[in-house]
Amino acid sequence: MLNDYLTAQKKLFTEHTELRAQVNTNKRVVMLAGNMVGNAQSEKSGVCARVERGGLYGFASGAEYSPESVLSVLETAAENARFMDENIKKGEPPLPKTENAPGKVGLKQPIFSDIPQSVLIDYARSLDEFIAKKYKNLSSRTVVADALYIEKLLAVSDGADSHSFQPRAMVYAWFAAETSDGVPVELFKGFSHVGRFDEFFKEPAALEAQLDELYKNLMDKREGVYASAGVKKCVLHPDLAGMLSHEAVGHTVEADLVLGGSVAAHNLGKQVASEKISMTDFAHTAFGETCPLPVYVDDEGVPAEDAILIENGVLRGFMHSRETARRFGVKPQGNARAFEFSDEPLIRMRNTVIHPGTDKFDDLIASVDDGYFLLKTGNGQADSTGEFMFSVDLGYEIKNGKLGRAIRETTISGVAFEMLKTVDMVSDDLAWEISGFCGKKQSMTTSMGGPALRCDMTIGGR
Amino acid sequence: MNPKEIAQYALDALKKSGADKSSCIAKKSRRDEFNIEANDFTLMRTTFDNSLILTAIVGGRRGVSVINKHDKASIDEAAAACIESAKSSEPDDAFDIAELVENKNFIKPEITNDRAGLFSRSREYIEQIRDEFPKIIIEGFSSTLTAATETYANSNGVIFGTEYDAYNFHSMFVAKDGEKGTSFNYDGASFEKPTTPFIDAGMHRTLLEEAVKSLDTRSVEEKFVGTVIVTPACTDMLWGTIHDNFLGDRAIIEGTSRWKDALGSQVADTKLTFRAAPLNEPHIITGPRYTNDGYITRDLDFIKDGVLKNFSLGLYGSKKTGKPRADTSLYNYEVLPGDVALAEMIKSTSRGILLNRFSGGSPGASGDVSGVAKNSFLIENGAITDAIQETMISFNIFDALKNISAISKERVANGTTYLPWVCLDGITVS
Numbered sequence: 001m002l003n004d005y006l007t008a009q010k011k012l013f014t015e016h017t018e019l020r021a022q023v024n025t026n027k028r029v030v031m032l033a034g035n036m037v038g039n040a041q042s043e044k045s046g047v048c049a050r051v052e053r054g055g056l057y058g059f060a061s062g063a064e065y066s067p068e069s070v071l072s073v074l075e076t077a078a079e080n081a082r083f084m085d086e087n088i089k090k091g092e093p094p095l096p097k098t099e100n101a102p103g104k105v106g107l108k109q110p111i112f113s114d115i116p117q118s119v120l121i122d123y124a125r126s127l128d129e130f131i132a133k134k135y136k137n138l139s140s141r142t143v144v145a146d147a148l149y150i151e152k153l154l155a156v157s158d159g160a161d162s163h164s165f166q167p168r169a170m171v172y173a174w175f176a177a178e179t180s181d182g183v184p185v186e187l188f189k190g191f192s193h194v195g196r197f198d199e200f201f202k203e204p205a206a207l208e209a210q211l212d213e214l215y216k217n218l219m220d221k222r223e224g225v226y227a228s229a230g231v232k233k234c235v236l237h238p239d240l241a242g243m244l245s246h247e248a249v250g251h252t253v254e255a256d257l258v259l260g261g262s263v264a265a266h267n268l269g270k271q272v273a274s275e276k277i278s279m280t281d282f283a284h285t286a287f288g289e290t291c292p293l294p295v296y297v298d299d300e301g302v303p304a305e306d307a308i309l310i311e312n313g314v315l316r317g318f319m320h321s322r323e324t325a326r327r328f329g330v331k332p333q334g335n336a337r338a339f340e341f342s343d344e345p346l347i348r349m350r351n352t353v354i355h356p357g358t359d360k361f362d363d364l365i366a367s368v369d370d371g372y373f374l375l376k377t378g379n380g381q382a383d384s385t386g387e388f389m390f391s392v393d394l395g396y397e398i399k400n401g402k403l404g405r406a407i408r409e410t411t412i413s414g415v416a417f418e419m420l421k422t423v424d425m426v427s428d429d430l431a432w433e434i435s436g437f438c439g440k441k442q443s444m445t446t447s448m449g450g451p452a453l454r455c456d457m458t459i460g461g462r
Numbered sequence: 463m464n465p466k467e468i469a470q471y472a473l474d475a476l477k478k479s480g481a482d483k484s485s486c487i488a489k490k491s492r493r494d495e496f497n498i499e500a501n502d503f504t505l506m507r508t509t510f511d512n513s514l515i516l517t518a519i520v521g522g523r524r525g526v527s528v529i530n531k532h533d534k535a536s537i538d539e540a541a542a543a544c545i546e547s548a549k550s551s552e553p554d555d556a557f558d559i560a561e562l563v564e565n566k567n568f569i570k571p572e573i574t575n576d577r578a579g580l581f582s583r584s585r586e587y588i589e590q591i592r593d594e595f596p597k598i599i600i601e602g603f604s605s606t607l608t609a610a611t612e613t614y615a616n617s618n619g620v621i622f623g624t625e626y627d628a629y630n631f632h633s634m635f636v637a638k639d640g641e642k643g644t645s646f647n648y649d650g651a652s653f654e655k656p657t658t659p660f661i662d663a664g665m666h667r668t669l670l671e672e673a674v675k676s677l678d679t680r681s682v683e684e685k686f687v688g689t690v691i692v693t694p695a696c697t698d699m700l701w702g703t704i705h706d707n708f709l710g711d712r713a714i715i716e717g718t719s720r721w722k723d724a725l726g727s728q729v730a731d732t733k734l735t736f737r738a739a740p741l742n743e744p745h746i747i748t749g750p751r752y753t754n755d756g757y758i759t760r761d762l763d764f765i766k767d768g769v770l771k772n773f774s775l776g777l778y779g780s781k782k783t784g785k786p787r788a789d790t791s792l793y794n795y796e797v798l799p800g801d802v803a804l805a806e807m808i809k810s811t812s813r814g815i816l817l818n819r820f821s822g823g824s825p826g827a828s829g830d831v832s833g834v835a836k837n838s839f840l841i842e843n844g845a846i847t848d849a850i851q852e853t854m855i856s857f858n859i860f861d862a863l864k865n866i867s868a869i870s871k872e873r874v875a876n877g878t879t880y881l882p883w884v885c886l887d888g889i890t891v892s
Contacts, residue, residue: 032712032715032716033715033716033717035552035554035556035715035782036524036551036552036554037711037715037778038526039524039525039526039547039548039551040525040526040527040528041526041527041528041543041544041547042527042528042529043528043529043530043540044528044529044530045530045531046511046530056503056504056505056506057504057505057506058505058506058507059505059506059507059508060507060508060509060510061508061509061510061511062509062510062511063510063511063512063530063531064531076508077508080506080507080508081506083506084503084505084506087581087585088502088503090502090503116546116547116550117525117543117546117547117550118546118547118550121547121550121551121552122550125552139716139717139718140716140717140718142712142716176716176718176827179828183720183827183828184718184720184827184828185827185828186718186827229685229832229854229856229890229892230685230892256499256500256601256602257601259499259500260499260500260599260600260601260602260634260636260646261500261599261601261636261637261638261643261646262643263643266641323504342509342511344505344507381821383645383646383821383836384601384636384643384644384645384646385643385644385645387645387821387834387836387852389821389822389833389834391822391833408828408830409825409828409830410830410832411822411832411833411834411854411856413821413833413834413852413854414852415852441602441604458852458854460832460833460854460856460892
């Protein structure tokens with residue numbers, strides 16, 4: 001556990017200042033086609049300071065963490081802030097003070113002792129053997145076991161000091177097979193939990209049902225057909241809807257990107273989606289339960305609150321840092337987060353979901369005469385214009401309300417605020433996805449989720 | 463301790479802990495960075511960091527520990543953890559370290575650490591944007607100066623040292639006119655010294671001009687099969703993908719690369735030579751001088767005159783598959799120029815797209831790709847006409863490589879890659 005060398009230095013704060021000590025511990029084992037090609041553990045720790053002066057920030061970090069190094073980064077950050085202020089002369093007034101901030105928010109998740117690397121090694125080996133034994137028609141397989149712990153200690157001149165611990169345990173499985181004409185096809189599934197690796201990943205057989213499904217999907221995909229290109233009626237699986245909420249809408253309503261020219265700038269208060277769509281970036285609690293990646297205080301010391309983004313189809317707000325909140329004249333809600341000790345806080349999503357609706361999932365499928373059910377996405381990207389693109393690794397035809405043949409890899413695209421207006425059915429379930437990382441200058445752990453959606457979508461193909 | 467002393471101490475610690483073979487990379491670095499958002503400076507950042515990567519092989523089993531501390535107690539602890547994890551791992555005859563051939567230091571001749579120059583170039587950049595491109599909004603910009611000292615050493619006696627400083631900028635931008643806005647685009651470059659205006663690097667000015675032209679777009683109204691001219695700015699669609707998906711360790715070891723048995727075969731049009739070129743200065747300056755496996759890097763043909771010549775295998779991949787090591791950089795590559803001027807290439811295109819950015823999924827092993835053409839323009843009857851919107855292109859990458867109809871004489875270098883314009887026929891546009 002991190003010693004607190006920060007609080008004692010708060011007496012030196014003369015301007016808006018954040019001091020953060022942090023340690024990121026990662027363990028990772030990779031089995032590739034039965035070979036243990038990766039077996040690595042890493043620990044990166046240190047301390048950073050950020051000082052604001054006249055609307056400009058100075059930041060500094062160092063790999064050592066001691067009372068002396070805290071003073072050193074504080075001094076360098078202040079020098080950098082001074083340099084920027086003197087040379088750029090923005091002349092902004094001090095940042096607004098946080099109202100009703102709690103003094104300090106302590107650990108919500110107890111810090112547990114680290115686990116030996118051998119726990120991940122043994123698990124990855126047994127999962128690989130399980131897969132090799134059971135799924136005979138694979139041409140190759142990859143298994144990854146990964147544990148990531150992030151502990152942060154924060155002391156700020158304004159807002160809430162905090163101590164947080166965020167553990168994440170992940171297992172990934174890639175299956176590969178060949179079509180009858182020798183073309184390789186692949187599918188991937190991630191399993192993720194918040195907590196110690198060995199609390200969740202004990203016996204490979206516990207994942208059997210999901211692995212069976214992955215294998216079946218791959219065998220279907222082996223016989224897959226090319227999708228027919230054009231605008232199609234599609235049902236998006238909750239996993240894909242979650243990616244949609246994150247990539248296609250979430251990024252466009254981050255206030256730094258709004259200032260950078262995002263299409264959302266002109267749509268505040270306007271109807272941007274069907275009335276069936278509501279979307280929130282939850283801080284720590286959603287629908288009465290703790291979110292997968294709860295954030296109670298962000299890395300600027302702002303107590304975290306939910307950010308309501310879309311309500312019944314109307315764009316209601318953006319996600320902010322202290323600086324963008326000042327520019328927009330709103331209250332920051334705790335979205336500024338940093339990934340490593342050497343990173344400055346950026347506006348990041350936390351637990352971003354489209355709210356569940358009232359339709360039954362089976363009815364969504366049954367309602368489509370000629371379209372596609374799209375389940376898995378490999379990656380995705382959003383644009384400032386609201387245009388988005390996802391690769392689709394797994395999908396099925398829907399013919400006369402019934403699932404048909406699998407399709408080969410393809411891509412879906414659209415303009416978020418136009419596509420969301422076509423949503424006419426929203427399922428009443430919700431699936432969270434927390435196995436990925438969001439990239440925006442820095443990596444970041446985020447969680448996303450959603451129900452199944454029925455909508456019109458542009459699909460690639462031949 | 464300096465990195466060389468740290469590396470030596472770490473090798474000793476690994477040996478004492480029971481390593482049969484070991485290697486380590488010790489690095490000290492300082493990085494200064496200036497950030498701009500929405501056309502205004504926001505931050506100056508200075509980071510001091512250490513890194514130490516320890517690799518141990520014990521009884522044919524391998525473990526890796528990475529820390530960012532250089533004190534003896536931390537190194538001892540990391541060495542013990544590395545050995546412990548190696549012992550729990552699986553034995554594999556392919557785990558090994560580089561043999562001693564020639565030890566060498568690679569010291570950059572002139573290390574300037576010119577922070578003031580970096581700031582001046584950054585300020586000049588945003589002033590030029592405001593003056594020359596008033597419709598451009600810089601969504602995010604960072605300029606960096608990295609100064610580092612590093613040592614690679616292994617228990618076979620290999621020692622490489624390097625000391626350098628490096629300058630770089632990266633800019634993400636859109637054009638905006640009232641409520642009209644374009645897709646974002648991004649670009650960047652690396653420099654030996656901050657002597658060149660950032661805006662003049664590579665294709666940067668062209669991309670800014672094209673962003674402004676993209677404020678008015680046109681939809682492609684009907685699906686057609688035509689020509690796509692891939693610009694040097696669009697690096698990932700072909701070159702990054704080929705490298706990552708079909709030539710690297712994973713694809714060859716797993717056997718998912720369709721080229722796994724194709725060495726010596728014609729896999730592309732004879733006009734194509736695609737090669738790693740980490741030593742091709744001054745066009746490429748970010749190329750490492752030795753690999754993480756402990757071998758001196760070299761330039762290497764992957765595809766020469768359309769024939770697959772080499773994979774990009776590391777030491778493990780090479781030993782595992784029995785195919786030769788690449789001993790090169792995975793990120794510094796070039797495509798050799800063709801014999802057609804860009805203007806001629808455009809003139810001879812009856813219907814197609816000038817592709818500046820491709821937003822699409824990774825093709826997967828099958829090579830099927832589809833995605834959206836971004837920041838791109840329609841070519842009609844031999845001339846670039848309108849910027850396009852919401853246009854999808856679909857193709858199979860293996861087929862596309864065989865359908866290269868021209869490669870430009872002109873090439874663009876950004877310090878990391880050196881690429882021409884490449885003309886692909888038979889691409890579906892919808």
